[in-house]
Amino acid sequence: MDLRTRWALVRFGITFLSLFAGWLLFTWSLDSGSLLAGGVSSLAVSLVTYPIFVEETEAGRRAHLPRPHMFLLFLAALVFSMYVASFRVLWRILRGDINPRVVHFRTRLKTDIARVVLTSSITLTPGTITLDLDDDHLVVHWLDAQTTHSRYAGMLIKGAYEKLLRGVWL
Amino acid sequence: MNVGAAVFLGLGVLFSIMGNVGVLVFPDPYTRLQASSTCTTTSVLSFFIGCMFIVGWGPMLGRLLVITLFFFVTSPISAHIIARFAWKSGVVPWRKSFAMKRHAERRDD
Structure with missing residues (x-):
């Protein structure tokens, strides 16, 4: 696995986590159905949008983890x-x-x-x-x-x- | 409805009305944008804070926080897009000296 693929995976993870956190805040429930729907839709959306959400050249750790x-x-x-x-x-x-x-x-x-x-x-x-x-x-x-x-x-x-x-x- | 909600909803109404008055009063696109977009931003924020006071602690508060955050991201960008288009297409910003010059010309006639 070369550097580019690994960085793409990390960016995908960041996008997924941000979307899923938004979903949890918005629904405010831990039903298995709600969690499943949120997870699947977050996966789908982050598959499409991760190159826009996190730029490939924006590689500093502090750029993604605010205090x-x-x-x-x-x-x-x-x-x-x-x-x-x-x-x-x-x-x-x-x-x-x-x-x-x-x-x-x-x-x-x-x-x-x-x-x-x-x-x-x-x-x-x-x-x-x-x-x-x-x-x-x-x-x-x-x-x-x-x-x-x-x-x-x-x-x-x-x-x-x-x-x-x-x-x-x- | 408690006191905090009443105060913030009142502030929202005040800012909203004054923002609209500013649109009518101000002379050029940039200053009108200042009045409309930014005063209205504060008024909508006040409405959200008032709503947070009304609903109290609970699931609805999380939703309101998410909506407020989304509003904080989108609202300045729409104002910025309009202002940037005016700036790029060469609309000259109004200055105080323009009004004085016009005043002086009118006095000369």
Whole structure:
């Protein structure tokens, strides 16, 4: 069994486990029938989709095994800052006083999934939308721009997220 | 229905209404997208948290968590796709100086 086949098997396993965990959470039952249906459908779906779910070149161990406690911390920080930013945007809408600018900055995260999670959380936070992501270069539309200086804007927008995500993935 | 559910459902209603007002008020596609997609994201999250308070501990909570996670994955991607298409097709983002310039021109006439 060469390296490529073994890596394909591991990717298949990761896809199957993620799907099956989702099934267990969604059905919340341990009936043999339910488990069988979930297992068979997870097998079928992961047979088709494992090359997309885990890229062949994404081979770092830390890219697939996030630290769960750090991830929960990150989710809590995300929800909290979403509410704070929502109230800020609400105030902007009421006042009708906006200063939108497009800012460019770079991220120091290495793995693809960490970068995608970073861009998604920037978009989830009200007041900022990621327009483009090219390797480590982000283009962000900022509703209430305080600066267009690249490093300072990056610090304000992604600062806490990036610090937490470096603990989760890399 | 307990207090937490009432608070979060109220927040959801507030954010949803203000997001829609923002769509009408704001000047260009990007800022409208900011108002519609991101404020509505927070409002839907508030609704989910309110529902979690209502159902309490049980199988339904797991389902709500899965739905919330799925929403967290899909919602920013749809907003990002629209914004990226506008950016790639060269829509110029509105700036504060545009409004000032128009104001100055109107005063000159």
